[in-house]
Amino acid sequence: MWVRVLASGEPRNDHQMISRFRPLLAPGIATLIALAILIALGVWQLERKAWKEGLIAQIDARAHGEALDIAAEAQWPVWRAEDDEFRHVRLTGTFLHDEDVAVYGLMSGQRGSPTQGFYLFTPMRLASGAAVMVNRGFVPADLRDPARRSETAPAGEVTVTGLVRAPETRGCFMPENQPADDRWFVRDIAEMARARGLDRVAPFWIDLDPVPNATGWPRPGQTRLAIPNNHLGYALTWFGIALALLGVFGAFAWRRTHGSVA
Numbered sequence: 001m002w003v004r005v006l007a008s009g010e011p012r013n014d015h016q017m018i019s020r021f022r023p024l025l026a027p028g029i030a031t032l033i034a035l036a037i038l039i040a041l042g043v044w045q046l047e048r049k050a051w052k053e054g055l056i057a058q059i060d061a062r063a064h065g066e067a068l069d070i071a072a073e074a075q076w077p078v079w080r081a082e083d084d085e086f087r088h089v090r091l092t093g094t095f096l097h098d099e100d101v102a103v104y105g106l107m108s109g110q111r112g113s114p115t116q117g118f119y120l121f122t123p124m125r126l127a128s129g130a131a132v133m134v135n136r137g138f139v140p141a142d143l144r145d146p147a148r149r150s151e152t153a154p155a156g157e158v159t160v161t162g163l164v165r166a167p168e169t170r171g172c173f174m175p176e177n178q179p180a181d182d183r184w185f186v187r188d189i190a191e192m193a194r195a196r197g198l199d200r201v202a203p204f205w206i207d208l209d210p211v212p213n214a215t216g217w218p219r220p221g222q223t224r225l226a227i228p229n230n231h232l233g234y235a236l237t238w239f240g241i242a243l244a245l246l247g248v249f250g251a252f253a254w255r256r257t258h259g260s261v262a
Contacts, residue, residue: 024253031249035242042238049231056227062087063225067161070202073130079203081166086223091132091206092159093124097146099196103184107138107222117141120218121187121205123198124160130200133189134160135207137218149217162208163223 067090071079102118117140123131143149168187170176175185179195193201210221 023256027249027252031245034245038238038242038245042235042242045231045235045238049229049235052227052229052231056229059086059225059227063163064088070132070164070206071204073128073200073202076203081204084164084204085166086225087164088161089164089206090159090161091124091126091134092157093126093132094157095134095136095154096123096125096131097153099123099198101133101184101192101196102139102144102182103187105138107140107219115140118144119187119222121192123193123196123201124206130202131193131198132202133192133205134162135165135187135205135220135222137208137220138222139217139219143217151216151218160206160208162206162220164204165207165223166204 063086065088067088070089070091071084099122101121103121104117105119106114106116108114115138117138119138120136121133122136124134125131139149146153165187167189170186170188177184177186177188177191179191184192187205189201189203189205193199207223208220211219214220
């Protein structure tokens, strides 16, 4: 039988060596699987970081430029959010205040918890006869009734500026809209248009520009352009956990194979 001689001079056969390392097989496989998952998560976060940086650059280039005309109605059937969202635009038309849609939402407060209320989506009729849904801003829940607000709703033909925004897709934990009860939770432009009997409606909506030092309601300019980008930190966290896992397994393996000499 073949034998191996340890540094101490004690012979050990292959069967003993295999017996010594066999307990490491299952933990080793589990460690490799966990390591692969952790590295994959870290790489995914790096990919998300690159995507987020591209999005931030895109928003900066579109949102802070001169206000241009909205996409022509002929382009609406092929409109894509990735090509147009967050673009700074202007449009001229007449608000249809009787067709307001109040979408439930929250407004971040400077102190304390967010304010509960609604975003007022008002159709704007263009000179062509088509319509664009415009988010005129946020109102607290107790001011949903226009009679309780001090605002003077814009009448007649007006020109406004704002950001192009894409329709919202309902998430798993978001309630469904209830048009029959005029309860709205999702910014679904097509559904709003159907509920208000509107046709030739743009597939996007416009979020009005903020008004400096605004104190009245509705309060426009609710799009948050400062997007956090913490993906590098997340990636380093996953990679750090992977390294720690390697260290733990290494220490475990060392103790199992060198803790005692048979």
